Amino acid sequence: MADSPTPLKTNYHHGDLPQQAHELALEVLREHGDAAISLRALAKQIGVSAPALYRHFIDRDSLLAELAVTGFEALRERLLAVDQSNPRRALIDIGLVYVSFARDEPNLYRLMFGGRVLPKGIHPRLDIAGRGAFQVLEDTxxxxxxxxxxxxxxxxxxxxxxxxxxxxxxxxxxxxxxxxAKAEPHLTEGVVTLLLDGSIAENKQHKKDTTS
Amino acid sequence: MADSPTPLKTNYHHGDLPQQAHELALEVLREHGDAAISLRALAKQIGVSAPALYRHFIDRDSLLAELAVTGFEALRERLLAVDQSNPRRALIDIGLVYVSFARDEPNLYRLMFGGRVLPKGIHPRLDIAGRGAFQVLEDTxxxxxxxxxxxxxxxxxxxxxxxxxxxxxxxxxxxxxxxxAKAEPHLTEGVVTLLLDGSIAENKQHKKDTTS
DNA sequence: TAACAATGTTACTGGTGATAACTTATGGCT
DNA sequence: AGCCATAAGTTATCACCAGTAACATTGTTA
Structure with missing residues (x-):
């Protein structure tokens, strides 16, 4: 595969701009929030001109939407990882994982649900990704x-x-x-349990003591 | 009021800039979202120079925070208006009113809870207003x-x-x-009832059928 | 080799938040 | 009444940003 004599000399074509921009933007988002994402700053940091980014992202909003998509995908994966053997425990764990995701990535989570990016229908991939995460909960x-x-x-x-x-x-x-905020998981579990106990089928009611 | 001889001639001092700016900003927020609020545009529409606004709002964020405060106050008032005679019904109605407020003023609601304005501690009035709305729910x-x-x-x-x-x-x-989204109130009531039935005290359990 | 498409570049426009320095009206004090 | 400190406006200006247009470079393909 093309051992051209001077492969490093020319950096006119970056070659990996979309992905690197995506990663860098994600990092900025996580640390400083979506408002801190500036295409010009990203371009400068990557070492490329600002309009170059528009070759890969039609919009600033489009870039944010992609970040939100990866957020939903990450959430979905974390939800898929919970043990489904015990149905009741699975429901509680899903809740714990969900909330812990939001706490781990507050800025990303806010982007995903802030209503800032998603007029719901503009970015089909975003809708699909959101539905994907939601689906895990529904399946459980x-x-x-x-x-x-x-x-x-x-x-x-x-x-x-x-x-x-x-x-x-x-x-x-x-x-x-x-x-x-410290005793967060305990609160989450308590709250979920509260909803759950209101949803327990009559014939299983007597089993309540076995779980706690 | 106060028929001074030439009250309209001089408009150097607007006299009511803060309130008018607040109202106009609120209108823009409701119709186009917080991102659409531009101090320059507000100033132009009011007929005043842009820096004039900085005499009354130290920041753009500060203006947004004030809008959020009025939002919390409005929410609190609507929550306070629900009939508290029947405790169970009051809880359900609180939920209905809460959700209907968000649906009536989605952009305002997003501003209040979007995490965009409230680093929680920067704007004391905002914290107080938020707590005020929350208090109604807690009291109920x-x-x-x-x-x-x-x-x-x-x-x-x-x-x-x-x-x-x-x-x-x-x-x-x-x-x-x-x-x-159409059968929204029904959904809200069902969801709240779901939580409630899980929170019913043991000795009232037999009363469940009378409400449905 | 010539044409083409993709990806980058510089130059530029319009808009924004914010500050500095200046000007004018207001209202309290003597 | 007259004065003057100050509140509330003004213009000028800066730095930053998203986005567009026109041009340059590269890799590919006919």
């Missing part, structure tokens, strides 16, 4: 329902409740609206 | 607890759960992440 609930661990109510209702709970918890947590 | 829960309609668990835990639920529901709703 459906599984728990099938196993009889959750009331057989409307799946969409149950999912909306669960997602709202962990999402709201995440948002309030990273915004500092909750007291005792 | 405490009341319901005192009346025996809610499990006597930690008030902060119960409040965190309730707030997370309605907040998450609001956020997901205004971002279009929930299906069937």
């Amino acid at each position: 609930i459906a599984q728990a329902q099938a196993a009889g661990y959750v009331k057989p109510i409307s799946l969409s209702l149950m999912t909306a409740a669960a997602w709202s709970l962990v999402h709201g918890l995440s948002q309030l947590s990273i915004d500092g609206h909750l007291p005792s | 829960i405490a009341q319901a607890q005192a009346a025996g309609y809610v499990k006597p668990i930690s008030l902060s835990l119960m409040t965190a759960a309730a707030w997370s639920l309605v907040h998450g529901l609001s956020q997901l709703s205004i971002d279009g992440h929930l299906p069937s």
Whole structure:
């Protein structure tokens, strides 16, 4: 493959601009928030002219949308990693992982859900990625329902409740609206359990003591 | 008021700049989002020079923070208006009002909770206003607890759960992440009820059928 | 080798937040 | 009444930003 005599001399073509810009932007986002992302600054830091970025990102918003997509994908992966053997425990763990993701990456999480990027329909990939993360939660609930661990109510209702709970918890947590940010996991587990105990099927009610 | 001889001739001193700027900014926010708020544009529309605004708002962020404060105050008022006679019904109605507020003023709501303005400690008035709205919810829960309609668990835990639920529901709703945006109130009521039924005190459990 | 497409470049426009230095009206004090 | 400190405007200016247009360089392909 082309051992050209002077392969390093010319850096006219960067060769990896999109990915490097993406990574650098992600780093800036994580550390300083989306507002701190400047295409000019990115270009300068990479060592390339500013308009070059427009060859790969039609927009600044487009770049942010890509970052949000990777965020949803990362969230999805972390949600997929939870052990699904015990349905009830899986639901709680999903909540814990979800909230811990938001706490680990508050700026990324805010970008994903801040409504700043996503007029919902402008960036199809973003919608797909978001749906992908959501799907894990829904599948887990459906599984728990099938196993009889959750009331057989409307799946969409149950999912909306669960997602709202962990999402709201995440948002309030990273915004500092909750007291005792230290004992966070305990709070999360307590809150999720609270919802769960209200969703336990009648015939499993007597089992409640075995889990705690 | 005060028919001074030539009250209109001199407009060097606007006389009402802060309030008018606040109102105009709020209108822009509601219709186009916080990103669309430009001090220069505001000044031009009011008919005043841009730096004039800096006499009244030390910062752009400071103006946004004031808008968020009014948002929290408005939310608090709407929450205070719900009928508190029936504790259970009050909790559900609080949730309905909360979510409907977010849906009525999505851009304002996003500003209030977007984490864009509130490093939590920079704007004391904002913290106070936020706490004020939160307090209504907490008081309602405490009341319901005192009346025996809610499990006597930690008030902060119960409040965190309730707030997370309605907040998450609001956020997901205004971002279009929930299906069937039409039957929104029904969904909200169902979700809140779901949490509530998990929080019902043992001795009131048999009453469950009377409400549905 | 000639044409082409992709990827980069410099030059430029319009808009933004913010500050400095200056000007004018207001209102309290003597 | 007259004065003057100060509040509330003004113009001028800076630094930064997103985005566009026109041009230059490279790799590929006919």
